[in-house]
Amino acid sequence: xxxxxxxxxxxxxxxxxxxxxxxxxxxxxxxxxxxxxxxxxxxxxxxxxxxxxxxxxxxxxxxxx
Amino acid sequence: xxxxxxxxxxxxxxxxxxxxxxxxxxxxxxxxxxxxxxxxxxxxxxxxxxxxxxxxxxxxxxxxxxxxxxxxxxxxxxxxxxxxxxxxxxxxxxxxxxxxxxxxxxxxxxxxxxxxxxxxxxxxxxxxxxxxxxxxx
Numbered sequence: 207x208x209x210x211x212x213x214x215x216x217x218x219x220x221x222x223x224x225x226x227x228x229x230x231x232x233x234x235x236x237x238x239x240x241x242x243x244x245x246x247x248x249x250x251x252x253x254x255x256x257x258x259x260x261x262x263x264x265x266x267x268x269x270x271x
Numbered sequence: 272x273x274x275x276x277x278x279x280x281x282x283x284x285x286x287x288x289x290x291x292x293x294x295x296x297x298x299x300x301x302x303x304x305x306x307x308x309x310x311x312x313x314x315x316x317x318x319x320x321x322x323x324x325x326x327x328x329x330x331x332x333x334x335x336x337x338x339x340x341x342x343x344x345x346x347x348x349x350x351x352x353x354x355x356x357x358x359x360x361x362x363x364x365x366x367x368x369x370x371x372x373x374x375x376x377x378x379x380x381x382x383x384x385x386x387x388x389x390x391x392x393x394x395x396x397x398x399x400x401x402x403x404x405x406x407x408x
Binding site: 209210211212213214215216217218219220221222223224225226227228229230234235237238240241242243244245246247248249250252253254 | 273274275276277278279280281282283334349352353355356358359360362363366367370379382383384385386387388389390391
């Protein structure tokens with residue numbers, strides 16, 4: 207699996223679109239939380255992708271090594 | 272992909288605001304204090320933008336920006352939009368640096384700024400973000 211990364215696009219005026227890639231399970235939310243908190247108002251609902259619902263067992267195994 | 276979300280309203284440290292101001296030619300970071308606008312005093316971080324009659328002031332608690340441009344007659348609103356964009360960029364860079372993440376910045380043709388944050392192999396959970404030995408992320 208590719209390395210996890212975050213793409214943040216910021217418009218003039220400060221509106222930011224935050225996209226998290228290559229993270230399985232709900233860890234994607236933890237990964238981007240610090241960046242999301244920099245922009246205090248949520249404009250639209252979080253759009254979850256298929257990886258969000260993927261079992262995180264693989265992730266946890268990698269974390270422990 | 273895991274998720275996408277859109278947010279606005281920049282929460283930026285004084286260091287971040289200073290860096291954002293430095294990106295605008297002719298702008299000046301005035302520090303924390305009370306600053307006079309046309310009809311009132313505003314308290315917070317003062318920033319003098321080029322062409323602006325009165326400084327814009329960032330509230331230290333709410334992060335809201337108070338400006339008095341008289342509908343653009345006393346200052347170009349586009350400059351203020353650029354300031355907010357740069358503040359978001361610099362706040363993001365500082366956040367990435369605090370976690371040890373690598374970050375690259377790209378100016379897009381439409382004026383947006385894209386930041387790519389590489390988290391390495393840590394998967395970015397709390398306490399993660401450690402760069403692999405022997406190289407950058």
